[in-house]
Amino acid sequence: MAFLRGVSPFTFVRLPTASWPGSNMRRPLLLVVSLLALLPALELIAAGPSRVNDSDPVIHRVHNKFSEVKNISKRDVVCPSGKHRSGDTCCDLCEPGYVKDKNCTTSTKTICKKCKEGKEYMDDYNYLSKCIRCSFCDPEHGFEVDKPCNSSQNVKCRCRHGFFCNSSEPCRHCDPCSKCENGIVVEECNQTSDTICGRKQYLLWIIGVVILLVLIVVAVIIRWKYRHKGNWMPKKQINDEQRPVELKPLIYPDIDLTPHISDIAEEMTLAQVKKFVRKQGLSNPTVDRIISENMHDATEQKIKLLDSWYQEKGIKGAYRTLISSLRDLKERVLADLIEQKMACHIQNNASAHQNMNADV
Structure with missing residues (x-):
């Protein structure tokens, strides 16, 4: 039907008017023929425009490509392994022992600085700006340095000699090695395990029976000897035992312990100080606060705990309280050491006071 395009429908309907039978029939017939000629044109109009040169798919393809490029530009920058993203730039990481000093840019690399030797460290590749502070091996808690910090x-x-690790790796707690009361050591204490003691079973029973028999024999001999002499016990010995013993009263002078707190703390372990101050009523929150404020210094912990007790519980009679409480806590050896040290201080102060008076 394409050949009908541009052709007027009236081109094929011109007939000689003289050939028609009558003038009245000519006009309706002409109208019918015209409608028949218009049918192809109406069909083309209903079918719509030809798609031979349709450019819509091309436009759609270009639009889709543009959208894909636009979406790609909006995606986040993904850096490869061993790089760190800084904005739209992938920066190099700092090596172990170094941290970032300045960020990288599109034209410059990451600038790193070295951690302070013996004080700070960084044990991995990183993009951090601060080093990690080195830990402290506290000998008061049984530790010693195995490898120094770099x-x-x-x-x-590691646990020093006489202690063993009582936790998983890395070791966080060292306990004192046990001592075998019977003297039989199956396995010595080492870094990771406590002493293993043996048991004297039948041997202990035999030794005990032998000692008992020996004591019975000795007692029988002594009794027999004195019975035959007419004396069960010498008179002099009886008089000595019957003589009343003169008990010397314990004298605790009222001493200002402020200048002596550090000397007293030096003689005590941290566990002994904690036990003493808690017995004297120092609250657990106060003890925990002092320990946390001086986490890596056991000596300062002991001094602060004793000073807090001394200031909070009263200065008057503190020396008497200290010695008597230590004896109650079964720390007689420690109490004797502190008494000896305080006696030396008192004597030295008295001598210095006498010298000053003599000079005056």
């Missing part, structure tokens, strides 16, 4: 690794602690 710029690329933290200090490595």
